[in-house]
Amino acid sequence: MTERTQVVRILKTVDGLTCYLAQKRQGRTGTLTVGLVPTMGGLHAGHRSLMERARRENDLVVVSIFLNPIQFAPGEDLARYPQTPSQDLQLCDQVGVDAVFMPTPQGFYGSDSPASAGLTQVVPPAAMMAVLCGPHRPGHFEGVATVVTKLLSLVQPDRAYFGRKDAQQFAIIQRLAQDLNLPTQIVGCPTVREGSGLALSSRNAYLSEAERAEATVLYRGLMAAQAKFKAGERSSPVLIEAVDRTLGQVPAVQPQYVELVHPETLVPLDTVESTGLLAVAAYLGQTRLIDNILLRHRQPILAIDGPAGAGKSTVARQVAKRLGLLYLDSGAMYRAITWKALQQGLDLQDEVAVAELLQDCHLKLAASGDDPAFAAYPSRLWLNDQEVTELIRHPSVTAQVSTIAAQPIVRKVLLKQQQQYGIAGGVVMEGRDIGTQVFPHAELKVFLTASVAERARRRQQDLKAQQLPVESLAALEHAIDDRDRKDSTRRVAPLKKAEDAVELITDGLSIEQVVDKIVLMYEDRVGGVPTHSGANGQR
Ligand code: AMP
Numbered sequence: 424m425t426e427r428t429q430v431v432r433i434l435k436t437v438d439g440l441t442c443y444l445a446q447k448r449q450g451r452t453g454t455l456t457v458g459l460v461p462t463m464g465g466l467h468a469g470h471r472s473l474m475e476r477a478r479r480e481n482d483l484v485v486v487s488i489f490l491n492p493i494q495f496a497p498g499e500d501l502a503r504y505p506q507t508p509s510q511d512l513q514l515c516d517q518v519g520v521d522a523v524f525m526p527t528p529q530g531f532y533g534s535d536s537p538a539s540a541g542l543t544q545v546v547p548p549a550a551m552m553a554v555l556c557g558p559h560r561p562g563h564f565e566g567v568a569t570v571v572t573k574l575l576s577l578v579q580p581d582r583a584y585f586g587r588k589d590a591q592q593f594a595i596i597q598r599l600a601q602d603l604n605l606p607t608q609i610v611g612c613p614t615v616r617e618g619s620g621l622a623l624s625s626r627n628a629y630l631s632e633a634e635r636a637e638a639t640v641l642y643r644g645l646m647a648a649q650a651k652f653k654a655g656e657r658s659s660p661v662l663i664e665a666v667d668r669t670l671g672q673v674p675a676v677q678p679q680y681v682e683l684v685h686p687e688t689l690v691p692l693d694t695v696e697s698t699g700l701l702a703v704a705a706y707l708g709q710t711r712l713i714d715n716i717l718l719r720h721r722q723p724i725l726a727i728d729g730p731a732g733a734g735k736s737t738v739a740r741q742v743a744k745r746l747g748l749l750y751l752d753s754g755a756m757y758r759a760i761t762w763k764a765l766q767q768g769l770d771l772q773d774e775v776a777v778a779e780l781l782q783d784c785h786l787k788l789a790a791s792g793d794d795p796a797f798a799a800y801p802s803r804l805w806l807n808d809q810e811v812t813e814l815i816r817h818p819s820v821t822a823q824v825s826t827i828a829a830q831p832i833v834r835k836v837l838l839k840q841q842q843q844y845g846i847a848g849g850v851v852m853e854g855r856d857i858g859t860q861v862f863p864h865a866e867l868k869v870f871l872t873a874s875v876a877e878r879a880r881r882r883q884q885d886l887k888a889q890q891l892p893v894e895s896l897a898a899l900e901h902a903i904d905d906r907d908r909k910d911s912t913r914r915v916a917p918l919k920k921a922e923d924a925v926e927l928i929t930d931g932l933s934i935e936q937v938v939d940k941i942v943l944m945y946e947d948r949v950g951g952v953p954t955h956s957g958a959n960g961q962r
Contacts, residue, residue, distance in 0.1 A: 430516060431516045431522065432522040432523070433512070435525055435526060436530050437526060437530060437577060440485075440522075440578070441577065444579075455482045455483055456480075456483070456581045456582075457485065457581055457582075458478075458480060458481030458484045458580055458581065458582045458584065459484075459485050459487065459575070459582070459583045460473045460477050460486045460487070461487045461489075461571060461574050462486060462487060462488055462489075463504065463625065464490060464506050464508065464525075464625070465504065465506060465507055465625030466488075466507070466510070466515075467615075467624075467627075468623055469614070469623040470586075471518060471615075472612055473612050474486060474514075474518045474520055474584075476610070476612055477520075477582065478518055478519050481580075483522075484518075484520045484521050485520070485523075485578055486520050486523050487523070487524040488523055488524070488525045489525065489531060492537060492566075493532075493562070493569060494564075494566030494567045494570065495563075495566070496560055496561050496562055496563060500709075504625070504626075505626070505628040505629075508525070524574075542569070544566075545571075545572045545603075547595045547599060548602075550688075550689070551564070551689045552564045552565075554591075555591045555682055555684065556704060559680070559704065564591070564592070564595055567595070567596070568595060571596055571599065572603070575600075580607050581608060582607065582609075583607050583608070584610045584612055585609065585611060586611075586612050586614060586615075587611045587612060587614055588615075588623075588624070588714070590686065590700050590702060590715045591689060591702070593609075594688075594689050594700075595689075596609055597611075598687075614715075616642070619635075619636070620639050621635065621639050621641075622641075622642065622712075626712065629710040634707050634708065637707060638712055640669060640670055640676055641676070641714040644665070644666035644667075644668075644669035645701060645714060646716075647665045647669045648662040648663070648665040648716075649701075649716060652695065652718045657694045657720075658693070659691075659692050659694060659699070662683060662699075662718070663682070663701075666681045666703055667681055670703070675707060675708070676705050677705055679705055679711070681701075681702070681703045682701075682703075683695065683699045684699070685699065685700070686698055686699070686700040686717060695718050696720075697720055697721055697846055698717060698719045698721075699718045699719075700717055700718075701715060701716055701717075701718055721848035722748075722848035722850075723848055723849070723865075723866035724848050724849075724850055724852070724862045724865040725748065725852075725941075725945060726851075726852055726865035726867070726921075727742075727851065727852070727853040727857065727868075727869045728854065728857050728858050728859075728868070728920070728921070729869075729872045729918075730872055730903075730906075730907050731907070732873070732881065732903055732906075733872050733873050734871065734873075734881070735854070735871055736754070736853055738853075738937050738938055739851050739852070739853035741934065741935075742851055742938055742941050742942060743802075743850075745942050748850055748851045749790045749802060749850045750790065750850075750851050751788060751850045751851065752802045752804070753837065753854055754824070754828075755801070755815060756786055756837050756840065757828040757837070758815035758816070758820050759784070759786055759804055759806045759811055759815050760777070760781070760784055760827050760833055760837070761820045762811060763784055764776075764777055764780055764827065765819060765820065767780065771823050771827060774830050777827065777830060778833075781833065783807070784806060785807050786837075787804070787808075789803045789804075789805075800812050800813075841861055842861060845861070845864075858924050859919065859921045866949045867925070867945055867949060868923060869927055869941055869944070870920040870921070870924040870926045870927065871937070872928055874928075874930050875904050876896075876900060877930045879899035879900040879903055880896065883896060883899055925944060927940060
């Protein structure tokens, strides 16, 4: 067998990295999307999952391997932290990472002892450092925030990937990106665990076989609390006590804290309303381990994606009605912005003017319910407290909405508003990217599709029904095929079945039959009752 040549580019200096990225960006006609995965080395399957996701979502993937001295307090394990550079590089190579940035502390900070060199430091909000690991690791989050800000500034990635295993770090970095208006999207990835439940960590290398078995009690403790949560318990002290009691069964494990906080703000919670981050830190001998799960109580989410012409919107509306869920009508949201822009006499091509308008557009959707006045509408919509359900159907809006919907800033702002509905759940949404970007944790994802021939037939029938000029089946098939190809290869939100989506091929099925199938799947999967998730830290 011939040895595989290593293709990953190793960059050891800031200048090398800068030059490499400039070359890659220059040598490209369109924009180059870049994903960054910051690590401290000692790579394992947890890191691998971040790298694989970055690989799937970006043109160029940079992994940094840098044991950041300033995030270790004196007396912590900086000097013995697991470092496995040749295995790490092999892993990066296997995943198809493009470049690994592995500078020295001197090269990165301009000093061998950066902690005392009087560097500019990034200081996260005090309240976010006053909980969980903060009080036990003085200077840690300033060190993390500083290194991440420097890496984001150097690489200027479109996306940066972090594990939710370090939930406090993730919340702080998200906040940092928001507060400093950094353009990078901060992506959180689920915690990867061993079969035993033990969260993978570079520090697990410190554990003996016996300790590894004992360490699984952290996850068991979290699961004990989750069982109570599923049974309806909402009080933090009671949930925390469930973890404490489980940890108490293994005397070798010395808990440092068990806390329940809001997953984004990290504010301590007395009771868990919709979501809570339950986190634990404990010592096993000299080894400090952390773990967490998300406790979440919400109605299920149903996400429907699929190629154009598969009947997504008709099906989604009917399914929402049948199941009594809110049809999260993104099209109506784009219409509302269009209507507002037209009201204000804006030039809709002027993206800057539209962007400025967005701050004052607060949208509220509600199911149209049984009110006959709104029976024709999939959902009702208010813009800044004014009901616009009917106004946004005006032909002037219909004629212009695609201009507005194509503007990235509009999509970004509306995505945030759509995700707000995900907190309480109980929604059906259809469209591109719903199962992968908008609601990656939807309980049921359906990829609705039909053969090109079937979609052409349906299109032809629609044209006939609307008394529009009817094209030949061959011409329609050609157009649909072309659209599929464009949709699957386009740079923004390409058509792609989510890994965990159920494919439903609708050839030969009527709308009613498709709706029936989805309703059945939904009832089978989620039983129509609120579900709770977070077993592996996913959100
Ligand atoms: P570290 O090398 O420990 O700084 O980790 C680098 C990145 O990998 C961080 O974003 C971690 O949250 C993430 N990570 C570490 N362990 C895991 C895991 N078990 N599952 C998912 N992500 C992880």
